[in-house]
Amino acid sequence: MHFRSIYTALEAHLSKRQVTVITGMRRVGKSTAVKHLLSLVPHTNKLYLDLEKANNRFILNQSSYTDIEINLQVEGINFNEPAVIALDEIQLVPNSTSVIKYLYDTYPVKFIVTGSSSFYLRNHFTESLAGRKTIFEMAPLSFAEYLIFNEVEPTRLQPFALQAYQPAFYDRYQAHYERYLQFGGFPEVVLSETDKDKEQYLDDIINAHIELDIRLLSDFSVSDDLYKLMRLLANRTGSKVDYSKIGALLGISRHKVKDYLSLLNYTYFVKIVEAFTANADRAIAYQSKFYLSDSGLLNRLAQxxxxxxxETAIANQLANLGTVQYYQNRSGAEIDFILNGKKAFEVKETPTEQDAAVLKHRVKSTAITEYALIGRHRPSSDFRQFIWGGAIY
Known part of the structure; x- marks a missing residue:
């Protein structure tokens, strides 16, 4: 098994009564995480149901709770003793939350569930399982996890996290980081051997996202418009959202664009980055930015x-560490990212002393005192006052 940083929190929650909810984009490793947790359960009164299979959906779609109980008993669950039931992709069974609530309140059952939509899980679980669940969001691999998947000992990595550029660390892992930028962090993609296989997996992820998640969770008749929007967003990753302009380019209404973009955000295909400001009213006035959730997906959808x-990769790497925003001053000058409202980052492929001076000047108009450049390539001079992108984890 390959280590994922989220496993520490998931393992700690396994012994708690609350429902463990794992959400995230399709193919980020949710099913693997569930099976890992089940392997840690010390008894045999446990069950895994993949709800993408019709026979498993049938179990939860019975007309009465009694019939559901009987079907689960047939699968080996003893409700008279503590049990663990894992339900994979629960958004495929609309009444699953009511079933979970009934069994949770009636029997000593621990549930571990997964789903591919933050909208579905947060809204349905908030309504029916208030106080009974904890939600964990799972993302594609961080670069540290990517290295671990490539059999790098994790203890080697921690001393360099978020530290200033170190030539020796850069030299050892730079080739890995370039591959990470090219193909992204989906586990299947990382573990596949050839570039052709990696590209095929990425295409499968894009198609599955449209055909399974979007069709299931939206009221839209999914058309070429959505795929065109995804391609357009890819070509504009890191840009501010202008619904009217995007709508005009695609020939659809700004309201449809807004609905589509919200859906892509809820299903983790894009990340929305809001403006940073101490004044909430001013924040509303600024347009949001968006980034695709994985650089591999970006490279498959656009050139x-x-x-x-x-910049897209860094947006996602920083998102693994907390809340990411951007800053714009009154004159329009920007800072690429603000992390957790405390530290400012400017992204430059080859950072220079002049870039550092510009960032220092722009930070003065904020209350932020910590700031740093993030760079991709080895500088041509002896300048080292930046963080290499491969150290963002």
Whole structure:
């Protein structure tokens, strides 16, 4: 088994009564995480149901709770003793939350569930399982996890996390990081051997996202418009959201664009980055930015500049560490990212002393005192006052 950083929190929650909810984009490793947790359960009164299989959906779609109980008993669950039931992709069974609530309140059952939509899980679980669940969001691999999947000992990595550029660390892992930027962090993609296989997996992820998650969770008749929007967003990753302009380019209404973009955000295909400001009213006035959730997906959907790929990867790497925003001052000058409201980052492929001076000047208009450049390539001079992108984890 390959270690994922989220496993520490998931393992700690396994012994708690609350429902363990794992959400995230399709193919990020949710099913593997569930099976890992089940392997840690010390007894045999446990069950895994993949709800993508019709016979498993049938179990939860019975007309009465009694019939559901009987079907689960047939599968080996003893409700007179503590049990663990894992339900994979629960958004495929609309009444699953009511079933979970009934069994949770009636029997000593621990549930572990997964789903591919934050909208579905947060809204349905908030309504029916208030106080009975904890939600864990799972993302594609961080770069540290990527290295571990490539059999790098994790203890080697921690001393360099978020530290200033170190030539020796850069030299050892730079080739890995370039592959990470090219193909992203989906586990199947990382573990596949050839570039052709990696590209095929990425295409499968895109198609599955449209055909399974979007069709299931939306009221839209999914058409070429959505795929065109995904391609357009890829070509504009890191840009501010202008619904009217995007709608005009695609020939659809700005309201449809807004609905589509919200859906892509809820299903983790894009990340929305809001403006950073101490004034909530001013924050509303600023347009949001968006980034694709994985640089591999970006490269399959569009041919963008290497700088756009790098900035997209950094947006996702920082998102693994907390809340990511961007800053814009009154004159329009920007800082690429603000992490957790405390530290400012400017992304440059080849950072320079001049870039550092510009960032220092822009930070003065904020209350932020910590800031750093993030760079991709080895500088041509002796300048080292930046964080290499491969150290963002």
């Amino acid at each position: 963008v500049s290497s700088g756009a790929v790098f």
